Amino acid sequence: MATRVTRNRCRLNISFFPWPACIVGVRVVFIGCTANRDDQKQVSPVFRTRASLACPTRFVFIPCQLANVNQRCHPDSGCQAVASSATVHRALPSTSWRKQPDSIAIERIFMLLLRSLRERCTFAPHTRFTTRPDWRHLRSSLASAWRFIKGTRAMQPCKLPDTGNLLLRHARVPAGTLADVKDAPAPGSDGLVETDIAIDDGRVVGLGLPLQRSSAAMPVIDLDGAQVWPCYVDIHTHLDKTHSAERTPNTDYSLLGAIRADQRDQANHWNDVDLRKRMNFALQCAYAHGTAAMRTHLVSTASLRRLTWDVFTHLQETWADRITLQAVSQVAMEDLIGTGGRELADFVAERGGVLGCTISGSPGPDIAPHLDTVFALAAQRELDLDFHADENLDPDSHALRYIAETALRTEFSGKVAIGHCCSLSVQHVSEVKKTLDLVAKSGVAIIGLPGTDLYQQDRHPGHTPRYRGITRLHEMQQRDIAIALGSDACRDLFHPFGDCDLHAVFAQAALLGHLDSDLSNWPLAVNRTAAELMGLADTGTIAVGSPADLIIFSARSYGELLSRPQADRLVLRQGKPIDTTLPDYRLLD
Template sequence: MGRIVPGGVHGTALLKNATVPACLVEDVPCSDPAALLRADVEIADGRLARFLPTGSDAGGLPVHDLDGGLVLPTLVDLHTHLDKGHIWPRKANPDGSFVGALNAVGEDRIANWTADDVRTRMEFALKCAYAHGTSAIRTHIDSLPPQEEISWPIFEELRQEWSGRIELQGVCLFGIDRLQSDAAYLEAIADRMVTSGGIMGAVTYMIPDLDRHLEAVFRAAMARGLDLDFHVDETLDPKADTLRHIAETALRLGFDGRIVCGHCCSLSVQAEAEADHTLDLLAESGIAVVSLPMCNIYLQDRRAGRTPRRRGVTLLHEMRARGIPVVVSSDNTRDPFYAYGDLDLVEVYTQATRILHLDHPIADWIDCVTKTPAGIMGLSHGQLKAGGTADLILFNARDWNELLSRPAGPREVLRKGVSIDGNLPDYRELDHLMMERQA
């Protein structure tokens, strides 16, 4: 991706003439959330030591002039599917539909998801995210028997191996309709979340006795002190309103953990009064919402031979106006649910800005890939904090317009103040997995 600093940064330096977003600098009061500040940034022994006025004395430090280039903290991806990633070459979506994706992934899981296959693809995805500048990821993990016995141990190993590079969190994923015929599964998977350090999750549908099954999931989490992370209403059917049911269940039970709801597409096609009521419940219950604009725009409102009319993204502007924490994330990568992507949150933020109109004003929407998801994950990532670890991304771009116009432009990732190797892994590393499928 090209060097910003010739020869790289080596743990101690003065980054002169940097541009930093005021909204991401801790303890800097600013009346304008979109403000970009010029500063000299001092890095000492891998830590972000001080923000200084431009033109400050280097005091003998190695000096690198950024010429106004943006400096961001490393990024945080709240909703991904590392276990599904990069299966597209062997199992494409036959028609680009949600049902096509669901069936294709199910077939591939049964045929191919051995421990070696899952580990190799997950590690490839982590290499991509790391090179792009991501330092924390939450991944949903398909957890239907017998796959959970394969994928969760692999996740635990990778979480340990990648600690200090990418902080990993895992969420169990199963359709809530399973509880209609297999109530014992819930206790078993909840117990596994305790032993695996995971988060309780499910895909919610409008099924009979939805409230009873939701309450069972909530109570399983409450009994074990687990947070919740749901896939919700990933459809443009206005009758799908499990999001409202989740918020009502949280309020009725007094759930005091963190709750994240992803997708929430149907909210965008519901009557305004109905949507407003749900939004008020979300605000009251403290639920955070993550939109996956690239995946949703790929799957939703797709019909052969017909131009799509609707984007399938949820009501982020209305949510944010109510104080609801909102995030955008990568979701799927090169699998039947999304044929493209590379776990590059700069691309995700850029596409989200265009799809969701996160501009005019841009304000502090950069929060949605930095400190807001970090806060939801209970991490201190995603901020520029004096005294904190110098985990940074340096750009040639000098302002939001330049960055959003050329998101694939040069950037340099620093971890603990040291430039990393920004080369992306080659897709050829996965060829042996794809060839096995074709044989």
């Protein structure tokens, strides 16, 4: 019979116990309540001692093998709190266990251990079966419990040293993001390399396995196989449009409707204060998620050019020590023809930006002279180029091919990036081969934008979409074409979702593009390749001498990485953990 308690005196406390409790293996146990008792009978079949009746209301959370274990307070208590293994993981202390309350002595934990060994030793001491101990199960469970405790200790951000000096042991790093690795094992079949990472004065000073501490005072963190990536580089965003979807709705949800709604939003809301608030909010989100560099397209029409670039310049200076920002002009390609094009190119060069434009519709071969003009404007000012092209599902849209032909014909020496390229997904394989062979020869890079393209392409009100809209990523990779992934639109008229989180973008691309068949080189699309397109030497890689700008995930494999949003990730900037708390949306009110 359970102890009777009064509702208003039931409290929920969380206690942690050292390793003997791990041996018992019970994750959530209702011990007892301080209340009006009508009897002194047992509260739980696990605890059969009088001591269990003398302790306060309590759940005992004991870290063992992770599983979905939910248990509620006794119905008579009125307490409806539910505990799970995730709660245990977040709440565990990182370096030392809390002291036990006086009412529960360690001898009682050993008593439970002995009972579990006597009854079954299969980590179910509450059952009434009597069998011989399963020692192999016991050893395996003890090992799992210890690995869990070690991993939890390592993953607590508040306990990582903030001195910029530490040694990360047993990290698993995507091979393509590493440089100058000595004595490291060969990558596994998943393309991950196990290595130690030594950090001193905010920079990576050693890579390899094993590494020794440079001093006895250097903290050592055993990651137990957790993945470590370089900080993200978001190559394609629209910070000036971000977080505008809810105030100016796109009523028909189409691409044309988004363009019209965006024009209304610019006319009704855009000013210095509004842009700073929304852009700064997006940067806070990106920084908390682990982004170290971003390229943003800015509306650069004659009427808005000064406003958007002035706000950007201010934020570029404000965020200089946290996120490297780079701007691209966004106008229709026709706006770059004639006097207006030269004025804009001069303006972009003066601001240290990238010359960009949008090629709308499905252009034909007559676009070649216009492209020659755009490439000439960039070459004369030593500017890189960034295009929006083939953002449709028209099989006759070949802007990507014409851009690659122009890059070859003009022998353009700068970097060229092209976003979207959706029409490739519906073209005949012979047309795809012809285009991608030219792209590979020209050195043009492609930027995949899975979130926006999935949202916009094949959208017809009242009809379920059949096409994914994502470009030909596999075929591009087979030709060694540089591929990056970007967030693109974030909570704006073109894509009302997103949080400037490249982990979410990477997960979307893996799912939509079936990249999981071989993920080994795809992490580069959100760090190293994007950094090279932006011309950033010390960003997007983990190399000796580079800043220790790292993201530490709890996940060990790609399956674990992509199955969860990795909200518990740790972000190190110059070797120091940062606050990864996301800003509240109410700040945008």
